[in-house]
Amino acid sequence: MPVSNKQEDKMFTLQSQLRENQADLTSFLGELDKWTADIKKKDESLQKQKPTYYEQNLPPVRNSQGKKKKKKKKKEDSVEGKTEEKPKRISSYDYRSWDKFDVDKACEDIKEDGDDVSLSDLETDSESDEEWETIRLQQQAIEEKNKGNEYFKKGEYEQAVEWYSKGIFSDPTNALLPGNRAMALLKLERYAAAESDATQAIQLDPLYIKSYLRRATARVGLQKFDLAKDDYKRILNLDPQNKAAKTELAKLEKELNRGSQDRAPVSSIDIVEEGIVKPIYKLPEQRSKKPLKRIEIQEIGIEKDSSREAAIAKTKATQSVKSKEIIEKESRRFEQLIATQSENTNPVEEAISEKSSRIKIKDQEHTISEISSRNKREEVEETISKKPARSKTQEVSSSADETVKASESVKCNKTQKVSPRSEKTKAQSSSQSSSPRTIDVMELAKQKTIPTTSFQFIADYKELKNNLEAFCEYFQRINPTTFPKLFGESLDSGVLLNMFAVLQKHFLPSKKNVYQHLKYLSEVKRFSMTVMFLSSKDKQVVKELFTGMQDNKMAPEAEINKLKKIYQI
Amino acid sequence: MDKPQIIAHIQKSVNYTLFDGKWIPSSAKFVVLGSHARGTGAMQVYEVAHGDVKLVHDIEKSKAFKCGTFGASSLHQRYLATGGFDGKVQIWNLESTELPVYSVTGHSEIINAIDGVGGLGIGEGAPELVTGSRDGAVKVWDPRQKSDPVATMEPGEGETKRDCWSVAFGHAYNAQDRCVCAGYDNGDIKLFDLRTMALRWETNIKNGVCCVEFDRKDISMNKLVAATLEAKFHVFDMRTQHPEKGFASLSEKAHKSTVWLGRHLPQNRDVFMTCGGNGSLNLWKYSYPSNRVAKDSDGVEQGVAGTVNLLQNVNLSTQPISSFDWSSDKEGLCVCTAFDQTLRVLIVTKLNRL
Numbered sequence: 001m002p003v004s005n006k007q008e009d010k011m012f013t014l015q016s017q018l019r020e021n022q023a024d025l026t027s028f029l030g031e032l033d034k035w036t037a038d039i040k041k042k043d044e045s046l047q048k049q050k051p052t053y054y055e056q057n058l059p060p061v062r063n064s065q066g067k068k069k070k071k072k073k074k075k076e077d078s079v080e081g082k083t084e085e086k087p088k089r090i091s092s093y094d095y096r097s098w099d100k101f102d103v104d105k106a107c108e109d110i111k112e113d114g115d116d117v118s119l120s121d122l123e124t125d126s127e128s129d130e131e132w133e134t135i136r137l138q139q140q141a142i143e144e145k146n147k148g149n150e151y152f153k154k155g156e157y158e159q160a161v162e163w164y165s166k167g168i169f170s171d172p173t174n175a176l177l178p179g180n181r182a183m184a185l186l187k188l189e190r191y192a193a194a195e196s197d198a199t200q201a202i203q204l205d206p207l208y209i210k211s212y213l214r215r216a217t218a219r220v221g222l223q224k225f226d227l228a229k230d231d232y233k234r235i236l237n238l239d240p241q242n243k244a245a246k247t248e249l250a251k252l253e254k255e256l257n258r259g260s261q262d263r264a265p266v267s268s269i270d271i272v273e274e275g276i277v278k279p280i281y282k283l284p285e286q287r288s289k290k291p292l293k294r295i296e297i298q299e300i301g302i303e304k305d306s307s308r309e310a311a312i313a314k315t316k317a318t319q320s321v322k323s324k325e326i327i328e329k330e331s332r333r334f335e336q337l338i339a340t341q342s343e344n345t346n347p348v349e350e351a352i353s354e355k356s357s358r359i360k361i362k363d364q365e366h367t368i369s370e371i372s373s374r375n376k377r378e379e380v381e382e383t384i385s386k387k388p389a390r391s392k393t394q395e396v397s398s399s400a401d402e403t404v405k406a407s408e409s410v411k412c413n414k415t416q417k418v419s420p421r422s423e424k425t426k427a428q429s430s431s432q433s434s435s436p437r438t439i440d441v442m443e444l445a446k447q448k449t450i451p452t453t454s455f456q457f458i459a460d461y462k463e464l465k466n467n468l469e470a471f472c473e474y475f476q477r478i479n480p481t482t483f484p485k486l487f488g489e490s491l492d493s494g495v496l497l498n499m500f501a502v503l504q505k506h507f508l509p510s511k512k513n514v515y516q517h518l519k520y521l522s523e524v525k526r527f528s529m530t531v532m533f534l535s536s537k538d539k540q541v542v543k544e545l546f547t548g549m550q551d552n553k554m555a556p557e558a559e560i561n562k563l564k565k566i567y568q569i
Numbered sequence: 570m571d572k573p574q575i576i577a578h579i580q581k582s583v584n585y586t587l588f589d590g591k592w593i594p595s596s597a598k599f600v601v602l603g604s605h606a607r608g609t610g611a612m613q614v615y616e617v618a619h620g621d622v623k624l625v626h627d628i629e630k631s632k633a634f635k636c637g638t639f640g641a642s643s644l645h646q647r648y649l650a651t652g653g654f655d656g657k658v659q660i661w662n663l664e665s666t667e668l669p670v671y672s673v674t675g676h677s678e679i680i681n682a683i684d685g686v687g688g689l690g691i692g693e694g695a696p697e698l699v700t701g702s703r704d705g706a707v708k709v710w711d712p713r714q715k716s717d718p719v720a721t722m723e724p725g726e727g728e729t730k731r732d733c734w735s736v737a738f739g740h741a742y743n744a745q746d747r748c749v750c751a752g753y754d755n756g757d758i759k760l761f762d763l764r765t766m767a768l769r770w771e772t773n774i775k776n777g778v779c780c781v782e783f784d785r786k787d788i789s790m791n792k793l794v795a796a797t798l799e800a801k802f803h804v805f806d807m808r809t810q811h812p813e814k815g816f817a818s819l820s821e822k823a824h825k826s827t828v829w830l831g832r833h834l835p836q837n838r839d840v841f842m843t844c845g846g847n848g849s850l851n852l853w854k855y856s857y858p859s860n861r862v863a864k865d866s867d868g869v870e871q872g873v874a875g876t877v878n879l880l881q882n883v884n885l886s887t888q889p890i891s892s893f894d895w896s897s898d899k900e901g902l903c904v905c906t907a908f909d910q911t912l913r914v915l916i917v918t919k920l921n922r923l
């Protein structure tokens with residue numbers, strides 16, 4: 001039967017496979033036994049074997065070369081450290097290290113350790129005799145200095161000076177010798193000599209702080225207080241932590257102050273005034289690594305009024321960037337107007353005229369009422385301080401709120417938001433510092449070249465805008481025909497108003513023809529747009545210009561009328 | 570039928586958790602490492618003799634052992650290097666184990682894997698150990714240099730530290746060249762070139778890498794087996810590295826459970842055993858493609874992966890196989906340890922006829 005045959009075949013192959021596997025396994029196990037015996041012998045022989053120094057042929061430990069070098073370096077460093085502990089072993093070449101060496105310390109060292117440096121200690125790896133000779137002389141100088149230090153320590157300053165002098169003769173390049181001699185001379189109260197010695201030491205080593213101190217002391221002795229002070233300041237520049245210089249400087253200043261009560265004030269400017277924050281100079285490595293602290297600025301002293309706060313929030317939200325700019329420009333113009341003609345009420349009125357809408361009228365009334373009660377300067381301040389708040393409220397459309405806000409803006413006219421500006425103007429007008437400034441700006445205006453690009457004009461305008469006269473000086477020189485090209489697309493209302501003011505205040509009185517200016521201004525791109533947003537007060541200025549023009553017959557009537565249309569009058 | 574047979578020759582139960590087992594080179598002895606329930610380290614040396622194992626040394630140390638290798642020891646010394654739960658790298662003279670001949674706290678956490686090269690006549694160059702730890706660092710040690718690793722590969726400041734599960738040496742075909750491959754718990758495989766001291770290649774195979782092993786340590790990189798979680802292993806052809814694609818690889822499902830290990834047969838580098846989390850052993854043979862190198866569209870050479878054939882599959886235990894070691898002296902002889910607290914000496918027949 002084929003089926004059974006198949007099964008039998010399968011069985012047979014399976015059996016044979018099993019048998020084969022068994023045979024394989026038994027043979028493997030037999031081999032294994034043999035192998036275990038063999039390997040055991042090998043194992044034992046390995047254990048008994050003397051250690052072979054195979055490691056000698058091994059490559060070096062990875063990355064070990066760098067490490068070894070490092071260690072070596074460290075060792076060298078420590079050796080150097082040791083030599084520095086004994087200053088006498090410092091190489092004569094090493095002036096920096098010698099800087100640290102000075103009389104006082106050396107004297108103490110001498111007490112403990114009387115050893116003098118022998119020439120053999122020197123690293124005499126120099127090749128030529130000449131070099132060797134200089135080294136010898138330098139070494140000799142050091143020895144002479146040490147002698148001098150000894151005498152100095154004993155208080156025999158004359159002897160010390162003698163030895164230092166010898167040292168200077170041997171080695172004129174060592175800054176320590178004149179420095180130390182200066183000290184000895186100070187003790188002898190030979191201040192002039194001490195000063196010249198200290199100066200020499202400073203020339204040899206400009207970073208030798210002690211010599212500055214000594215020169216300063218000498219100069220105090222010579223009554224050269226200002227020079228002494230300069231020296232102390234230089235020390236503090238080099239080493240802001242120098243206590244001696246600090247205390248001496250303070251002492252000196254106190255004395256100078258006492259003296260200044262009798263005499264004329266020597267240098268009151270230098271005396272630190274209270275309340276004035278001065279920049280602190282520190283070397284970069286001494287500066288604080290901490291980030292600057294952010295200090296929250298809180299407005300205080302404002303009446304907490306929820307409706308007001310809501311209004312401010314609202315105005316802020318509605319305020320566009322552009323309007324902010326306009327506000328800023330206007331306020332700047334205000335300052336400038338006030339600065340230039342503080343006694344004239346005109347600018348105040350003009351400033352007020354910039355406002356349109358009901359609030360403005362209210363404010364105007366308010367201002368007028370104040371004018372009656374206060375003197376002029378106060379009134380100016382008042383208007384300025386009110387202004388930003390007012391212009392903000394301008395943006396709010398809701399008319400119901402406006403009255404409230406307007407009154408509030410008056411109420412809080414001394415808030416912090418406004419006060420810095422008003423203070424500034426106050427300071428300007430009160431100190432009357434505007435007059436020297438005017439001259440400066442005038443000169444500046446004269447120096448300015450006639451602008452050819454709008455960029456140049458705006459840069460100049462920014463410098464001059466606070467001074468109408470200077471701006472006038474500058475403006476006069478610009479050829480009106482170049483206006484359209486010059487201003488391009490950037491004639492903003494602030495600039496335009498300033499120009500009108502110039503034309504009105506400086507051209508009309510001197511009967512200069514303003515027609516050309518007005519005509520070419522009107523040809524500037526987007527001019528009609530700018531004119532459209534002029535306030536009625538501004539338009540009044542323009543009107544005055546036109547009437548002036550008509551009265552003086554500066555141009556044919558038809559032309560003027562044409563221009564009037566463009567100016568929307 | 571030339572199918573190799575895997576026979577559990579000797580079984581031995583122990584009273585501690587077994588983590589690693591290694592044949593002592595040039596002997597019929599092997600050492601097993603583990604952890605006692607009380608947290609102490611177990612180190613036992615057994616000798617195979619006449620169908621049984623004989624305990625030669627039984628050592629208990631204060632800290633549990635996780636892994637060990639003879640790879641960096643000379644054939645004469647046959648010192649065992651171990652990595653411990655406490656992050657210590659130690660080297661033991663098995664004949665006198667009172668004190669380690671070398672000890673250093675190399676890692677802040679458990680050392681998951683250790684490998685050695687340069688000893689036993691395998692691999693050119695200096696004897697070196699590499700350890701991979703849960704602290705994320707892979708460190709290379711030279712037994713001649715105390716206390717400091719000769720190379721450290723660790724994540725930079727601020728980078729997340731991955732648990733390094735496996736390390737392997739390779740490419741040690743001359744005194745200068747040497748590579749370390751490390752597998753991490755997130756599936757990262759990184760290949761560090763110790764000659765240039767730079768990361769040569771890295772890839773991610775999605776699943777945690779339980780084991781990486783080169784088919785040979787002492788030849789120019791040929792193949793790399795990476796065993797992963799989720800019942801998969803990958804074989805990389807390490808001969809041709811494409812500048813962008815890296816190395817060609819194949820992946821294969823196996824064990825229906827975590828693949829814990831992949832171990833190449835020392836006598837035939839194309840045969841390897843994988844050990845599963847379900848207690849099974851799979852014997853594989855890798856077949857090279859007809860052409861190992863192909864050029865891509867840009868004319869740049871790239872490797873071509875071959876195929877693997879399953880030769881044998883046996884189930885030894887219900888618990889994961891924690892270690893597997895082929896005897897380099899007797900083909901077909903191997904020792905494996907499993908989490909059922911049993912060590913087994915296995916015989917794989919007919920390997921010479923593959």
